[in-house]
Amino acid sequence: MLNVIYLNTHDLGRVIEPYGYPVPTPNLMRLAKEGTLFRKAFSAAPTCSPSRSALLTGMAAHSAGMTGLAHRGFSLTDQGRNAHLARALRDHGYETVLGGVQHEVARGEEQTIGYQRILTASPDEDQDIGIAKSAAEYIRASDGKPFFLALGLHNTHREFPELDDSIDPDYLMPLFPMYDDPATREDMARFILSARIVDECVGIVLDAIEEAGVADKTIVLFTTDHGVAFPHCKSTLYDTGIGVATILRFPGNPMAGKVTDALVSQLDLYPTLCDLTGMAKPDWLQGHSLLPLLFGKVERVREAIFAEVSYHAAYEPLRCVRTDRHKLIRVYDNGLDTIVAGNIDDGPSKTFMVDAGLLQEKREREMLFDLYLDPVERVNRIGDARYQDVYEELSRLLDAWMAETDDPLLPDGRVPKPEGAVVNLVTSLSPKDRPRE
Numbered sequence: 001m002l003n004v005i006y007l008n009t010h011d012l013g014r015v016i017e018p019y020g021y022p023v024p025t026p027n028l029m030r031l032a033k034e035g036t037l038f039r040k041a042f043s044a045a046p047t048c049s050p051s052r053s054a055l056l057t058g059m060a061a062h063s064a065g066m067t068g069l070a071h072r073g074f075s076l077t078d079q080g081r082n083a084h085l086a087r088a089l090r091d092h093g094y095e096t097v098l099g100g101v102q103h104e105v106a107r108g109e110e111q112t113i114g115y116q117r118i119l120t121a122s123p124d125e126d127q128d129i130g131i132a133k134s135a136a137e138y139i140r141a142s143d144g145k146p147f148f149l150a151l152g153l154h155n156t157h158r159e160f161p162e163l164d165d166s167i168d169p170d171y172l173m174p175l176f177p178m179y180d181d182p183a184t185r186e187d188m189a190r191f192i193l194s195a196r197i198v199d200e201c202v203g204i205v206l207d208a209i210e211e212a213g214v215a216d217k218t219i220v221l222f223t224t225d226h227g228v229a230f231p232h233c234k235s236t237l238y239d240t241g242i243g244v245a246t247i248l249r250f251p252g253n254p255m256a257g258k259v260t261d262a263l264v265s266q267l268d269l270y271p272t273l274c275d276l277t278g279m280a281k282p283d284w285l286q287g288h289s290l291l292p293l294l295f296g297k298v299e300r301v302r303e304a305i306f307a308e309v310s311y312h313a314a315y316e317p318l319r320c321v322r323t324d325r326h327k328l329i330r331v332y333d334n335g336l337d338t339i340v341a342g343n344i345d346d347g348p349s350k351t352f353m354v355d356a357g358l359l360q361e362k363r364e365r366e367m368l369f370d371l372y373l374d375p376v377e378r379v380n381r382i383g384d385a386r387y388q389d390v391y392e393e394l395s396r397l398l399d400a401w402m403a404e405t406d407d408p409l410l411p412d413g414r415v416p417k418p419e420g421a422v423v424n425l426v427t428s429l430s431p432k433d434r435p436r437e
Contacts, residue, residue, distance in 0.1 A: 002276055005205065008052070010153070016245055022172075023191075025196075026203075027203035028245075035253065038248070039259050040243075042266070042322065043244050044307055047068075047069065051266065053080060054266055062310065073418055081112055084104065084113035086115050086150065092277065094147055098115040099138075101154055135208070155195070161197070167189045172185050184352055215251075219251075219273065219277075223246045237318050239371075263322075266287075268301060272291060306401045307319070321394050327377070330365065338361060346431070364380055
């Protein structure tokens with residue numbers, strides 16, 4: 001059986017060198033050249049716990065019960081815990097190991113989702129570098145028993161590292177869609193420093209795989225939970241929120257060193273790993289294996305992807321369906337006609353945009369975009385007669401998906417908050433604000 005190494009980090013989107021950004025990440029570039037890079041991979045739910053829960057259970061976040069953040073009192077249902085990939089691989093004969101961040105259960109409950117061993121790092125090490133070194137030690141000491149190693153990095157989550165002399169922000173372009181300003185340039189420079197740490201950690205693990213001589217029997221999956229922690233990105237259903245870096249390397253991959261533009265959801269990774277490890281696919285899976293795509297048997301595994309937000313810091317029920325060309329986004333609360341500021345992580349770019357009037361901007365309850373003509377998703381085609389058929393078809397797809405997956409929005413139009421969960425008011429400016437519901 002093949003080993004499985006799952007490398008994941010916070011809030012990265014696709015803002016790395018293999019996707020064409022001026023963010024030097026040589027180890028991730030190395031991995032991309034040795035594996036397959038998915039240029040149109042999307043988060044199932046662009047907030048931390050829901051996205052990871054969806055990926056690691058193979059079902060929509062609301063189907064697994066994770067509609068908010070685990071550290072704020074939201075939790076997987078029993079079915080969601082039982083469905084976790086770590087538990088399934090443990091029962092399939094794997095040693096299951098966690099290093100660093102997981103966001104699917106409260107801290108201390110890792111065994112309930114199947115992890116048998118928790119790695120630690122030296123207290124005098126950088127958090128991520130230290131846990132990557134511990135993961136490397138585990139790989140080098142592996143004794144032939146197949147293992148599932150999940151390495152969760154804190155970077156590129158805010159707060160970003162402080163500036164040093166290695167980057168001059170005056171010669172950077174801020175990340176789209178930020179305005180070019182000294183504050184946003186510095187924000188981008190600090191993000192690059194954070195991405196460097198991610199890349200260093202990936203290099204530590206890749207080197208350990210080579211040193212241990214297990215590259216020919218190890219699957220490496222690198223991905224992230226959702227878009228970067230900037231306005232109009234993380235916790236939104238724009239492509240800047242749901243687009244995620246996804247790189248897959250495995251022995252015998254005929255698409256090694258190539259990219260694919262086929263639509264891919266995080267939900268497709270679980271069934272893919274089932275096929276690669278020889279594990280039977282459980283009946284709850286809502287995704288599609290990518291192996292037929294990688295082996296050239298099909299050109300695509302899906303016609304559309306779906307994504308959702310229910311709670312981040314505050315309640316903001318959003319749903320979307322995206323095909324290759326079109327996207328429909330719906331806001332499922334009549335009162336949310338402006339951006340929910342508490343769902344944007346604090347930082348210089350947010351401060352700049354709020355000071356400029358971001359929170360006075362109105363948004364529509366439905367947004368339809370033609371991504372071929374408007375890839376930046378700024379021209380709402382709702383009401384345009386030329387797109388009436390597109391609107392009706394996407395509405396049908398989204399309604400059907402919500403019904404098939406038992407979306408809790410459907411019975412009464414609101415996703416209930418679990419008892420005891422901590423949620424900001426929708427009027428909060430910052431996720432750190434009080435009072436909270």
